[in-house]
């Protein structure tokens with residue numbers, strides 16, 4: 001029995017061992033199969049997103065996909081060169097920001113959101129290859145020879161520092177902070193500001209300062225200046241140190257300050273993007289729109305004017321970035337929590353500053369526009385000019401230009417419109433305003449330093465883009481009544497009416513560069529197509545002028561190749 005027992009045990013032992021061996025072999029084969037299977041799946045998964053991202057992003061999701069490939073784009077990488085942006089700080093702030101982006105893929109970590117905040121459009125253009133926007137800016141009409149600038153054609157120059165020998169300063173130790181008599185030294189004693197470490201060497205200047213130093217007699221910025229992208233990135237990402245109400249003007253706006261003395265003018269989102277202005281509301285009662293400020297900057301740049309300070313969209317936290325840091329009691333007093341738990345405020349101003357017209361976070365996050373501030377008035381005084389075609393700002397009265405068909409003859413004889421380019425500059429502004437349906441251009445400004453020989457600043461565009469279903473022909477009155485237009489403007493307008501450069505298309509492309517484009521398109525399709533319709537109207541008015549008058553075209557392009565004229569239509 002014992003032997004039998006041992007036999008059985010031995011037999012059992014042998015068969016168990018072979019069963020184990022078999023099982024081990026099976027599991028090995030299965031593992032191998034599994035590994036092969038996984039590998040093949042992983043490969044497909046890696047290929048898929050690349051192929052789908054080669055198309056023009058149309059939805060939010062596709063948009064984010066193409067942005068997520070942006071880490072190596074020049075826009076993104078150049079931003080790392082900025083000396084003033086502490087990366088950790090930005091990440092920290094972004095991490096604290098409640099997410100309300102419609103990012104279905106939601107890897108939604110700080111880096112993703114940061115990528116969204118830096119020039120998304122640059123990436124989109126890359127993915128698309130040769131975009132209409134790129135083609136437009138490569139056209140000769142956007143690369144005309146620039147007038148040679150003399151010393152007094154610059155708005156500001158860094159004061160030569162007698163003690164610091166800047167010439168050929170290749171030793172780093174020599175980079176001293178600007179001395180106390182420097183015009184760039186701020187008198188502000190508030191805490192939190194970075195120690196000023198910039199010198200007369202441009203490389204050390206923060207983007208806002210480079211913007212100020214780049215303002216010339218003929219334009220606010222050079223479109224090709226790489227500092228432009230750095231400035232918008234700066235406005236979109238810098239830590240907010242201060243927020244106070246800006247006085248002057250009628251509606252609520254805030255002056256925001258950043259660690260290295262940069263400042264921006266903030267206009268908050270008050271209505272949804274698609275809300276059309278009530279037809280029964282007079283133009284002077286209309287709300288201001290943050291997206292109109294952003295879109296106006298892009299449109300002005302597309303028209304080749306470069307007369308609007310750069311404006312960028314941003315999501316801010318009204319609690320941590322306004323309420324908790326403001327020193328403005330008139331502002332902080334107006335904060336409250338709405339019935340649904342959103343943090344709101346209304347500030348103190350002439351129009352719409354009441355609890356019936358609150359600006360509300362969601363519950364803390366608010367869309368705003370941030371415009372780069374112009375140099376302080378003590379450094380660069382500006383003159384405000386009343387527009388000859390100013391509206392009556394009355395429910396009953398009409399202005400003279402609305403009833404007098406020969407009004408322009410009077411204007412043409414009145415200084416400064418009787419000399420130089422002032423009249424055609426005003427007409428440029430009328431074209432811009434008609435395209436975006438801005439009826440609120442009561443004044444315009446110029447820099448005092450340049451006298452009458454200079455460009456016109458197109459500030460305050462918050463009431464543009466209110467209605468897309470209607471056009472307002474009276475905005476074109478200066479063009480219609482004077483029948484005069486700059487040749488460069490006319491040729492660019494004609495170019496923008498061609499399918500290859502269509503205004504609505506380049507505008508859509510350009511607006512994709514704004515960080516808020518990742519939240520919602522900055523202009524609805526109806527507003528974009530209104531631009532094409534209005535452009536056609538402008539060209540018709542010029543056409544009809546040319547039928548009835550001589551001297552319609554003011555030739556500011558002497559020597560410009562006529563072939564380009566023919567080529568653009």
Ligand SMILES: Nc1ncnc2c1ncn2[C@@H]1O[C@H](COP(=O)(O)OP(=O)(O)OP(=O)(O)O)[C@@H](O)[C@H]1O
Pocket residue numbers: 248249250251252253265288309371372373374459460461462
């Ligand atoms: N980017 C800027 N930098 C410096 N100053 C600016 C800037 N934008 C506007 N301003 C100044 O602030 C003033 C008020 O701004 P804005 O015109 O946008 O406000 P508003 O409330 O719409 O004014 P209004 O009711 O008079 O139209 C302007 O007259 C202008 O002088």
Ligand SMILES: [Mn+2]
Pocket residue numbers: 249440460462463
């Ligand atoms: Mn205004």
